[in-house]
Amino acid sequence: MKSKLSWFAAPYVVWMALMVVIPILIMVVYAFTAADAADFEGTLENFSEMGSYASVFLRSFRLALVATLVCLLIGYPVSYWMAHEGPGFQRVAMALIMLPMWMNFLLRTYSWMSILENNGLLNQLFRAIGLTWLLGVDYIPMIGTSGAVVLGMVYNYLPFMVLPIYSVIIKLDHSLLEAARDLGADDQRVFRKVILPLSLPGVLSGVTMVFVPSVSTFAISRLLGGGTQIMLGDLIEQQFLGGAYNPHLGAAISMVMMVIVVVCMAVMNHFGEGEEQAVML
Amino acid sequence: MSKELIRLADCTMAFDEDIVLDKINLRIQDKEFLTLLGPSGCGKTTTLRIIGGFQTPTSGDVLFDGVRINAVPPHKRTINTVFQKYALFPHLNVYENIAFGLRIPKADAKGGKVKLPEEEIDRRVTEMLEVVNLKGFEKRRITQLSGGQQQRVAIARALVNQPKVLLLDEPLGALDLKLRKDMQNELKRIQKAMEITFVYVTHDQEEALAMSDTVVVMDAGRIQQIGSPEDIYNEPQNAFVADFIGESNIIDGIMRADGVVEIFNRRFQCLDGGFEKDEAVDVVIRPEDVDIVPEDQGQLKGTVTSVTFKGMQYDIIVDFYGFKWLIQTTDLSPVGSRIGIKIDPDGIHVMKKSEYSGMFGDYSSYSEEYEEISSADPDGEGSGDEE
Ligand SMILES: Nc1ncnc2c1ncn2[C@@H]1O[C@H](COP(=O)(O)OP(=O)(O)OP(=O)(O)O)[C@@H](O)[C@H]1O
Ligand SMILES: [Mg+2]
Numbered sequence: 001m002k003s004k005l006s007w008f009a010a011p012y013v014v015w016m017a018l019m020v021v022i023p024i025l026i027m028v029v030y031a032f033t034a035a036d037a038a039d040f041e042g043t044l045e046n047f048s049e050m051g052s053y054a055s056v057f058l059r060s061f062r063l064a065l066v067a068t069l070v071c072l073l074i075g076y077p078v079s080y081w082m083a084h085e086g087p088g089f090q091r092v093a094m095a096l097i098m099l100p101m102w103m104n105f106l107l108r109t110y111s112w113m114s115i116l117e118n119n120g121l122l123n124q125l126f127r128a129i130g131l132t133w134l135l136g137v138d139y140i141p142m143i144g145t146s147g148a149v150v151l152g153m154v155y156n157y158l159p160f161m162v163l164p165i166y167s168v169i170i171k172l173d174h175s176l177l178e179a180a181r182d183l184g185a186d187d188q189r190v191f192r193k194v195i196l197p198l199s200l201p202g203v204l205s206g207v208t209m210v211f212v213p214s215v216s217t218f219a220i221s222r223l224l225g226g227g228t229q230i231m232l233g234d235l236i237e238q239q240f241l242g243g244a245y246n247p248h249l250g251a252a253i254s255m256v257m258m259v260i261v262v263v264c265m266a267v268m269n270h271f272g273e274g275e276e277q278a279v280m281l
Numbered sequence: 282m283s284k285e286l287i288r289l290a291d292c293t294m295a296f297d298e299d300i301v302l303d304k305i306n307l308r309i310q311d312k313e314f315l316t317l318l319g320p321s322g323c324g325k326t327t328t329l330r331i332i333g334g335f336q337t338p339t340s341g342d343v344l345f346d347g348v349r350i351n352a353v354p355p356h357k358r359t360i361n362t363v364f365q366k367y368a369l370f371p372h373l374n375v376y377e378n379i380a381f382g383l384r385i386p387k388a389d390a391k392g393g394k395v396k397l398p399e400e401e402i403d404r405r406v407t408e409m410l411e412v413v414n415l416k417g418f419e420k421r422r423i424t425q426l427s428g429g430q431q432q433r434v435a436i437a438r439a440l441v442n443q444p445k446v447l448l449l450d451e452p453l454g455a456l457d458l459k460l461r462k463d464m465q466n467e468l469k470r471i472q473k474a475m476e477i478t479f480v481y482v483t484h485d486q487e488e489a490l491a492m493s494d495t496v497v498v499m500d501a502g503r504i505q506q507i508g509s510p511e512d513i514y515n516e517p518q519n520a521f522v523a524d525f526i527g528e529s530n531i532i533d534g535i536m537r538a539d540g541v542v543e544i545f546n547r548r549f550q551c552l553d554g555g556f557e558k559d560e561a562v563d564v565v566i567r568p569e570d571v572d573i574v575p576e577d578q579g580q581l582k583g584t585v586t587s588v589t590f591k592g593m594q595y596d597i598i599v600d601f602y603g604f605k606w607l608i609q610t611t612d613l614s615p616v617g618s619r620i621g622i623k624i625d626p627d628g629i630h631v632m633k634k635s636e637y638s639g640m641f642g643d644y645s646s647y648s649e650e651y652e653e654i655s656s657a658d659p660d661g662e663g664s665g666d667e668e
Contacts, residue, residue, distance in 0.1 A: 178335055179368040181355045183382035183442065193381070197372045 030251035046252035053235060053253070060232040061260075063146055064215035067153035068161075071210045072203065074154070075161030079202075080195075082162075083169040090170075097159050105156065109223045112152055116142040116224065144226030152220040153210075160209035168202030169195070208265055215261065232257055285347075286311040286478055287332060287446065292341035294327050294502075301327050303502045304341070309446075309480060310495075314472055316481045318489040319499035320525070325482040326365065328499075329448050332480060333362050361439035365450040365482075367431050369423045375434055376419040379406045382442040409441040412471060429460045440471065446478045453488070465492055486526045490514060498522050519632055523565045524641035530606045531642020534564035534631065542631055545602055547580060549624060553631040563632045565642070568596070568609040570628030579621015585614050598644055605644040 034043045082093050100108060115121045123139040126132045132139060142148055172195065180190045218233030225231070232253065239250030287309040294302035302324045309315050317325045330336040331343060334355035343351050350358065361382070370378050383402045386394035410416050413433040423431060432452055439447055452468075453461045469492050472479045483489055489496050490510040498505045498513060498521075506518040517523035520531050535543045539554030544564055556562060576582050583601040594609045599620065614620050 173368065175364050175366060175368040176370060178355070179362070179364060179370070180381070181335075182333060182360075182362045182364075183438070184356045184385045184387075185381075186356055189385060194370060194372075 027251045027255060030248050031255045032252075033248060035246060035248050046249050047256070049249055050253060050256065056230060056232055056235050057256075059146070059229065060215050060257075063149055063153070063221075063229070063231065064211050067150045067157065067214045068207055068211045070150065070154050071158050071161040072207065075158060075206060076165055076199075076203070079162050079166035079169055082166055094166075097162055100155075101159055106219060106223075108156065109152055109220055112148070112155065113143065113223055116148050116151075118143065143224060144228050146225070146229050148224040148226075149221050149229045149231075152224040153214045153217065156220065157210040157213060160213075161206040164205040164209065165199060165202040168199045172198055204268055207268065211264075212261055216257065284311050285309070286345070287480075288342075288344040289328070289331065289338075290342040290344065292328075292331060292338040292343065294324070294331065294336065295339045301502050302331075302338070305502075305504055307497060307504065307507070309478060311445075312476050312478055313494045314469070314479045314481065314492060315495045315497065316483060316489040316493040317497050317499060318483060318486060318525070319505075320484060323499045324502045325484075325499060326450055329362070329450055329480065329482055332446070333360055333448050334358050359444050360446045360448060361442050361444040362448040363432075363435045363439050363450065363452045365452075365454065367435040369431055369434055369438070371423050373423070374419065375410075375415065375421045375423070375426070376406055378423065378434055379409055379438045379441050381438060405441055409437040412440070413437045413467075428455045429464065432456065432464070436468070436471070440475065440477070443475075444477065446480060447472075449479060449481045451482050451484070453483075461488075468492065490526070498525060500525070516630060517565060517632065519635035520563050520565075520637040520639075520641045521635070523563075523630075523632065524637075528568050528607055528609075529642050530566045530568065530644065532564045532566065532604065533639075534562050536560045536562050536631065540626075542629065545581060545604075549580065549629055550626040551629040551631055552626050553629075556631070556633075561634055563634060563638050563642075565630040565632060566606070566624060566628060568607045569594075570624060571606070571608045571610075572623045572625075573608065573610050573612065573614060574621045574623050576619045576621045578623070580623050582619065582621050585616050585618050585620060588613065588616055607644045 031046055032042050032044070034041070034045050082090055085093070113120070117123070118139040118141065120143070122142065123132070126140055176194055176198070177190055180194045185193060215231075216233045216236075217231065218237050221229050221231040222234055236250045236253050236257075238244045239246045239253070285308050287307075289305050289307040292302060292305040292307075293300065305324075305328060307328075317328055319325055327336060331338050334350070334353060334357075337351055342349050345353075345358070345360075370381065373381065380402050383397050383405060386396045389395045406419075407416075410419065413436055415430065415433055415437065418426070418430065418434075423434070426434065432455070436449075436452065449468075453464050456464060465488060468479075468481075471477075481489075481492065490513070493510055495507065496510055496513045497507050500521050506513060506522045508516070513522065514526050517526060517529075523529040523531055532544050536553075536556040536559065537543050537548060538558065539556075540551060542549050542551050542553070542562065542564055581601050583599040583606070585597050586600050586605065587598045589596040591609075594611050595613055597608050597610060597614060599606050599608055599622070608622070
């Protein structure tokens with residue numbers, strides 16, 4: 001029985017080794033070696049060099065955090081409300097949420113560019129209704145701000161927040177809510193003491209699924225941040241493909257980012273562990 | 282003896298066009314153990330949910346202590362529920378599940394909200410854990426409890442709030458027979474000790490008879506009979522009740538006079554009266570009320586067609602003039618033997634004809650089933666063809 005199982009697991013193991021373990025190992029080797037070192041001599045140079053990019057680290061995590069929070073603040077109520085409507089409504093709402101995801105990611109982000117530009121759709125609208133005149137400016141700067149980057153992240157990653165939360169709430173055992181009411185809890189308390197804690201696993205996976213791509217994005221920050229909002233993703237890209245070519249530094253940055261993300265997720269999952277177990281039942 | 286606490290007056294419940302409860306009238310006395318008994322889908326849970334406030338009747342009134350409470354939401358009723366599937370909070374441990382209701386601030390006399398002090402909560406939870414025999418389980422997760430333990434947590438969680446009324450929806454349904462019996466005693470003890478009105482739902486007639494002060498027999502959204510367990514068993518109102526509560530032979534009869542009923546053209550003494558002369562009636566004869574006598578001394582004579590050993594007694598099926606009766610006896614009468622029977626006047630119960638007449642109380646199919654089983658048995662006598 002056991003040998004049979006491992007037989008079936010073989011393709012998976014090979015795949016994991018080729019596509020996950022070996023690349024990570026290569027990355028680690030790169031991170032701990034210098035470009036000019038002839039014989040792969042270990043060095044921490046790449047990591048000490050990273051200090052000058054602290055502001056990029058900070059910005060990346062800050063913007064990703066803000067985007068995640070905004071997604072949560074929008075996503076939770078939306079999921080909650082969707083779960084309480086009829087099945088017909090749920091299908092339509094779900095299709096509408098998924099629809100933008102079936103369009104190309106870059107296309108979506110380019111569209112936002114043309115909306116937010118100084119001469120973009122929004123500013124034209126502001127001009128038409130006299131808002132710019134009122135404020136005494138030619139245009140309201142939107143593109144190239146951190147706000148635009150967050151907007152791009154929220155727009156692109158919101159479905160990843162809504163879906164897991166929705167699927168947890170829709171599966172909540174209705175009798176638990178009745179039990180809470182029976183014991184004297186009003187609607188607000190039922191929400192705080194039962195619905196919210198029981199939907200925490202959905203929140204956790206939503207947060208993970210929004211935060212991780214947000215913190216490592218480069219297209220959004222470059223297109224909507226206009227070069228002023230450079231993030232870790234951009235930095236890494238520059239080390240591999242851009243002018244600042246230095247794959248060793250790029251690998252080191254990637255590694256540090258990965259470690260920080262993994263630690264964040266581990267801490268969060270630790271807090272949510274109890275609830276997660278409970279919902280599995 | 283005691284006062285009326287809850288009253289359902291002409292309560293009708295309809296889901297869309299589907300009438301699930303049809304003009305239910307029910308009075309529940311303070312501190313009594315009342316059981317709603319009936320087959321699956323008869324409306325027991327719905328009745329309970331109306332009392333608990335989870336459903337508002339389509340028409341009719343719900344009164345609590347004389348006050349109409351149709352529109353009072355569940356969290357404002359001094360009623361707690363043990364749900365059919367327990368509905369324990371999986372994210373809380375045993376202690377916190379039980380403390381859930383106590384932690385909710387209650388309105389005080391001045392309209393403000395007061396919280397119970399933590400020591401008081403702790404004292405009451407601990408006390409309740411003792412009542413349900415779960416000391417030492419405080420920190421356990423709900424998922425780490427057996428069915429019986431979960432069920433006791435559900436009871437504790439409801440009782441700790443000291444409700445006036447506890448609603449229990451088939452709380453023992455998931456337990457094995459032994460545990461069921463233990464918990465029946467336990468529940469009865471708790472109800473007596475805490476002096477709380479219990480409204481208990483079950484479809485197990487034995488459980489209903491053993492535990493209740495009052496039994497309410499329901500079928501198809503209507504109350505068929507309300508009475509003490511003895512009344513329900515001894516004086517069933519119609520063929521449905523007679524059949525649902527225990528085993529009964531239900532035979533067509535004619536009331537010739539008060540105290541005289543005719544079955545199979547023979548007159549029997551009985552204790553019932555108040556019928557029209559020559560009124561067609563249903564006659565109930567419980568299997569244990571029949572005495573077996575030698576054929577020549579019997580009021581009725583028949584042939585034994587099957588015998589089943591039941592431990593305490595034999596269940597025998599006897600054919601009287603083509604109609605099959607179930608009789609319980611401690612003496613074995615072999616299959617094929619001719620016997621006579623005698624029935625004492627108090628063993629005969631006469632009922633008015635109802636919509637249920639002719640539907641129950643005939644054991645013809647029972648004996649056929651039995652014969653099928655015995656002929657399928659390779660050691661049986663009927664299997665000669667195959668050899
Ligand atoms: N929310 C609802 N919508 C439509 N029909 C319902 C609803 N709730 C109950 N019913 C119907 O009402 C009838 C009575 O249901 P109820 O749950 O009261 O039965 P019950 O006596 O508790 O049965 P059981 O012993 O199986 O629990 C059933 O036919 C059921 O299908
Ligand atoms: Mg039910």
